[in-house]
Amino acid sequence: MGNNQPSVLRRFMPLIVFVALVILLAIGLTLNPRLVPSPLIGKPAPEFELPLLLKEGSFSNKDLMGQVTLVNVWASWCFACRQEHETVKFLSRNGVRIIGLNYKDEPDDAKNWLARLGNPYQDIAADYDGRIAIDWGVYGAPETFLIDQQGIIRHKVIGPLSDKDNYDALLLAMKSINPALNKSLEK
Amino acid sequence: MNKLLLIFFLFGVLTLSLKSVAAPIETFKFDSPETEKVFHKLSEELRCLVCQNQNIAESNADLAKDLRLEIYTMLTQGKSEDEIVDFMVERYGDYVLYRPPFKPMTWLLWFGPVIIFVLGLGFVVRFMKSQSSDEPPASLSNEEIERIKNLHAEQDGK
Numbered sequence: 001m002g003n004n005q006p007s008v009l010r011r012f013m014p015l016i017v018f019v020a021l022v023i024l025l026a027i028g029l030t031l032n033p034r035l036v037p038s039p040l041i042g043k044p045a046p047e048f049e050l051p052l053l054l055k056e057g058s059f060s061n062k063d064l065m066g067q068v069t070l071v072n073v074w075a076s077w078c079f080a081c082r083q084e085h086e087t088v089k090f091l092s093r094n095g096v097r098i099i100g101l102n103y104k105d106e107p108d109d110a111k112n113w114l115a116r117l118g119n120p121y122q123d124i125a126a127d128y129d130g131r132i133a134i135d136w137g138v139y140g141a142p143e144t145f146l147i148d149q150q151g152i153i154r155h156k157v158i159g160p161l162s163d164k165d166n167y168d169a170l171l172l173a174m175k176s177i178n179p180a181l182n183k184s185l186e187k
Numbered sequence: 188m189n190k191l192l193l194i195f196f197l198f199g200v201l202t203l204s205l206k207s208v209a210a211p212i213e214t215f216k217f218d219s220p221e222t223e224k225v226f227h228k229l230s231e232e233l234r235c236l237v238c239q240n241q242n243i244a245e246s247n248a249d250l251a252k253d254l255r256l257e258i259y260t261m262l263t264q265g266k267s268e269d270e271i272v273d274f275m276v277e278r279y280g281d282y283v284l285y286r287p288p289f290k291p292m293t294w295l296l297w298f299g300p301v302i303i304f305v306l307g308l309g310f311v312v313r314f315m316k317s318q319s320s321d322e323p324p325a326s327l328s329n330e331e332i333e334r335i336k337n338l339h340a341e342q343d344g345k
Contacts, residue, residue, distance in 0.1 A: 033239060034239075036236060036279065036280060036282045037280060037282075038280065039276070039277060039278070039279070039280040040278070104249065129253075130249070130250070130253050131253070131257075134253060134254070134257060134278060135278060136278070137278040137279050137280075139236035139237055139250055139279065140236075140237055140250070
């Protein structure tokens with residue numbers, strides 16, 4: 001009988017298993033399932049050609065080349081887009097080129113929205129039926145893509161840019177393209 | 188009796204209304220039953236990224252509707268099932284697949300349950316062995332035999 005005493009390890013086994021489970025759940029349950037990593041990062045922006053919202057003419061993926069650009073997917077029906085709008089304007093004021101992709105929106109609603117809240121976009125491509133957004137892997141507005149001079153997608157923000165984590169991650173990605181980033185962008 | 192009828196009636200209304208909620212599928216026309224089958228299979232196997240616990244077939248989300256249309260258009264263009272799945276994965280990643288692909292990154296996912304089952308089985312077998320006393324008791328030493336004999340002798344002496 002005497003030599004059958006459970007060892008210290010065996011006695012604490014339930015506790016160890018429990019702590020391991022708690023750690024696993026603590027990590028797993030705090031991850032945001034809405035953040036689906038985009039397989040498009042590191043790849044060229046998808047080819048597209050869309051009519052402009054506010055002017056005559058069209059906008060294509062070739063127009064993205066040459067300059068670091070943010071492609072911001074937004075719509076007037078999208079609440080979080082309004083939330084991030086001040087941040088988008090802030091970026092635009094500080095010299096970031098921002099192209100809007102107006103996602104499944106009525107042109108009149110979109111124009112009214114911009115007239116009321118201000119227009120930070122250099123150009124706005126209108127994706128009325130959302131077909132081009134599928135090529136970009138968009139699954140909900142707002143989403144923002146960072147495109148480098150060569151037209152390669154370098155980063156994707158899912159959700160509003162006004163969120164501090166989103167903003168910081170974007171800034172970090174922008175710095176990796178251009179280390180001499182405008183200091184005033186740091187909030 | 189009337190109450191009972193009323194309950195039956197309400198129950199009937201409830202089940203009927205539940206039925207009518209399901210399946211938001213639009214009416215697409217297919218040139219062959221095979222294509223239709225592929226369409227239903229695909230829309231059931233692809234995840235809707237807006238309501239993540241629904242597939243494209245079940246979801247009422249706008250994006251799911253667009254993707255159903257996209258699948259339909261690709262099928263009418265003669266695209267194969269694999270081509271359509273690749274199209275979705277290129278855009279949305281492996282996450283759109285309800286059945287995850289088999290590759291080194293997902294090995295743990297695929298084998299995990301089997302590994303845990305085997306480990307659990309091992310524990311159970313070990314536990315059961317430790318509980319049963321099949322093994323013969325260790326033989327007594329000469330001293331112990333002597334003591335028992337003495338005890339018996341004491342008892343008999345009384």
